[in-house]
Amino acid sequence: MTDSLALFLDFDGTLVDIAPRPDQVVVPPELPGALARLRARLGGALAIVTGRPIATIDGFLAPERFDVGGLHGVEMRRGSDVAGCEPAAHPALRAGVVALAHAVADLDAVLIEDKGCSVAVHWRLATPTDAGRAQDAIERLAADLGPAYRLQRGKAVAEILPATATKGHAIRSFQQEAPYAGRRAVFFGDDLTDEKAFVTVNADGGVSVRIGGGATVAQRRLLQPEDVRELLLRWADGAPIDPGALPLA
Numbered sequence: 001m002t003d004s005l006a007l008f009l010d011f012d013g014t015l016v017d018i019a020p021r022p023d024q025v026v027v028p029p030e031l032p033g034a035l036a037r038l039r040a041r042l043g044g045a046l047a048i049v050t051g052r053p054i055a056t057i058d059g060f061l062a063p064e065r066f067d068v069g070g071l072h073g074v075e076m077r078r079g080s081d082v083a084g085c086e087p088a089a090h091p092a093l094r095a096g097v098v099a100l101a102h103a104v105a106d107l108d109a110v111l112i113e114d115k116g117c118s119v120a121v122h123w124r125l126a127t128p129t130d131a132g133r134a135q136d137a138i139e140r141l142a143a144d145l146g147p148a149y150r151l152q153r154g155k156a157v158a159e160i161l162p163a164t165a166t167k168g169h170a171i172r173s174f175q176q177e178a179p180y181a182g183r184r185a186v187f188f189g190d191d192l193t194d195e196k197a198f199v200t201v202n203a204d205g206g207v208s209v210r211i212g213g214g215a216t217v218a219q220r221r222l223l224q225p226e227d228v229r230e231l232l233l234r235w236a237d238g239a240p241i242d243p244g245a246l247p248l249a
């Protein structure tokens, strides 16, 4: 069983609890080691698939280092093979980020996260009025940038990304090569942005697992990141890896 599965894990809201600010996420100390043990059981076929940059994930999961599809697949690292983001290839986006920072400068608790080849606006702690203005600003920029980019809405966040960057695409890209090729994909995610990847994983005959409540196209469901961590710890320490036995969504 363990040599037939490839595990793909979202980070925020899936492995760790959502924090008021993205830099305030708390990683339980046992998590990186457990993921490394589980990766060994899976013959190396375990990757983090996230909207965060690879470097940020490395910081959170140190001293371990994992395969990562970062920035929704704009950055990919498999073993020592790295394909990065080239901000210089995105001149219109770079100009747009400057304009966007200007547009939200006077809004309280609205954060811009500039990731080089994508940009996110966060408003988790903002008033509804400021949240609305932040949302308008990023929607205007997305409209100006046109079809080469896409706007992705999440929980109190919206992000502009290259149109080709999706988690489903990142998962399929991992599966083109060893140790992922030929294995059944299992993807855990929590957000609106993960729903499209669930569609891809379902279409490819994999197992999709939604974390938290709400409508979903995923097959299975766990209620919170703590449940995910408990499950992964059990799998890391020798329990049968059987995602098909998880509660139905």
Ligand SMILES: [Mg+2]
Residues within 6 Å of the ligand: 010, 011, 012, 013, 014, 189, 190, 191
């Ligand atoms: Mg998430």
